[in-house]
Amino acid sequence: MIHSIYLKNFRNFSNILFSPPDGISILTGENGTGKTSLLEGIYFASRFESFRTSDDRDMIREGTQGFFIRCECRSTVIEIGYNGSRKKVKKNGVFYRSYFPLIGEIPVVIFLPEDIFLVSGAPEIKRRFLDITMGIISYEYREVLKEYRQALKHRNNVIKKIREGIENRDSLNIWNRMLSEKGSFLIQKRENFINSLLPIVREIFGRFSDRKIDLRYVNHSGIGEEYLKKLELNLDKELAAGYTLYGPHRDSIEILMDGVEASSYASYGYQRLIAFSLRIAETEIIKREKEQTPVVLVDEVINELDNRNRKIFLQVLENYPQTIIATVTSSFANFEKCSIFKLEKVNEATEIGRIT
Template sequence: MLVNNIHLECFRNYKKLDLSLEAMLVILVGENAQGKTNLLESIYYLSRGSAHRSNRDKDLINWNESYFKILAHVSREDYDYRLGFTYDEKGKKLTVNGVKRSRIGEASDYFNTVIFAPEDLKILKGSPSERRNYLDSLISQLNPQYNYYLTQYNKVLYQRNNLLKKLIYKRESVDTLVIWDSQLSFYGSRILVKRFDYLNRLMKNAQVMHSSITNSRETLDIKYNSSLTYDISWDVNKIQQGFEERLVGERNNEIKRGTTLVGPHRDDFTVTVNQREVKVYGSQGQQRTCVLSLKLAELEMIYEEKDSYPLLLLDDVMSELDESRRNFLLKLTKGKVQTIITTTDLNALPQSSLKEALIYIIKSGSAKQLNFS
């Protein structure tokens, strides 16, 4: 998969930009707050229909403007296409070859990215919701059905929690909960089955990467921590039954607290190295290595699913990695994964890589090619 060029209008600090990206390694260099990360974010947006750093599309619009537009020409082994997103007062629109698509989530059917940024350490160091969001985002990019289950689950959860709050004051009948319990357990059990599967695949790929980076000195493991009791041998119907029975068992407690206490919205996963939890006991270097292993594992998972590598977006992380990890990363991706790197200092990258790269100087929302020799 290759992004040949990108066109931006009124996106972040870019009034208008047309940029060729026809190289396997693209480097964006410049001082902070000039637009390097914004450019990466526009590419990420094309694959998800959402931003990496913001939950509100209107925050992505250039100052004093009323819309933004992102267009790109993307090539895969078997076809080329033009992928675009526009956002204005009428909402968000995805187009493929100029034709509007009905679902924003279809973007991941055509284009995929993996991004690694300093804030991704939250996957390990942050709250359980950070890890759930990370896992949900990965699975949704690979499995559209999962995204549907997740959307429906969250709608049911919202309605069920509203009912529980009313039951505190006996404004509704307890019998109404039975309907929501059935729906919540239906969608929730299917979410859990997908999470078990994809997290196991992520772990296996991450273990290979982590072992290579650490020269087999460390062993990485990932454990899913569910708020439900289950057995790995259970099928989806058995999990659904157990989920519904647990909701019945927690009913009085949930009514007292006015919220749903069990389900995938309460779950977490733990990353360990040599059987010690990295969040608690890992050094900064170990934490970075674990996140790097997860990101490289994402590349392989997407390749297994799509038969094409996604774009790798590295946002100001090369200076955070030591020389051996930088070299490992660039060697692993060379020639097979289009990689776009932002940096404030070209000296943070190997000289051999600079000679092969397409390099742009980013300044005040503009880009100028640098001829490196």
């Protein structure tokens, strides 16, 4: 659980300190007051990246040279300073040369409007969901994924050089071996993860609807020697394409409702409920694997639910020690079970005050 989050020169904040209580906290305020930015700061302290941009410079307050984040939990304090080119990271006062080992040290799960694309979006969105979640619960997975991506980059460069007549086909042998080894590890871990995810998704979705949900990991390369042979036998295809066509970087998740692909069969409302169920299942698996319950962040999406499903969703969130919801209105809230905070602009600064 988060005791406090401090942001300096982050987005539109000159500086702001927020100490969320236990239970459900609701951040209200007009558009542009920084509700989503506050969630982004918490998320950044966990993942060392934003859910809104791939460029850290976008988060630097206009007219300043960098930002600072300090997030304090029970036994962990994470401090991040960013000067526009590199991050300086401390954990409990000790500098770390790389933030890589600290990813997920403060576990966080976020529900976003664009989560709908976990159901209806492109395969790379679904792969990213797998890789982020599995990277939080397993440092080994993060390491192997990093190594796989490096090997993939090298292999694609060799393919390019073969096409240009600079290298010969034998130059791929070492990269084929490495890709099949690292890729097979990732594929097996992803398949196991999907198998763990499915019963939780079904149980959660069952609270919203009696429709049946299935998840399948779609792999086109096989594993081990089968994967290696796929690379060797399809080299002509890859030379024509100019890049590697087989491996976990091309895989996806198939999401079915009543046996039919949900992206084309399920309504927008059902797709939203499936996305909610995936995020809740992610929360449960992180809780189980890390033996620590994530802080749950919710950005606006609660207003997309009808009254019945919103009530069910809030009942689920009540099971977690700490949830922070950003929304324009708090009219849906049970004021006995929620703490309400309001963000307001005062003389170009943002202030946060507790209402209930």
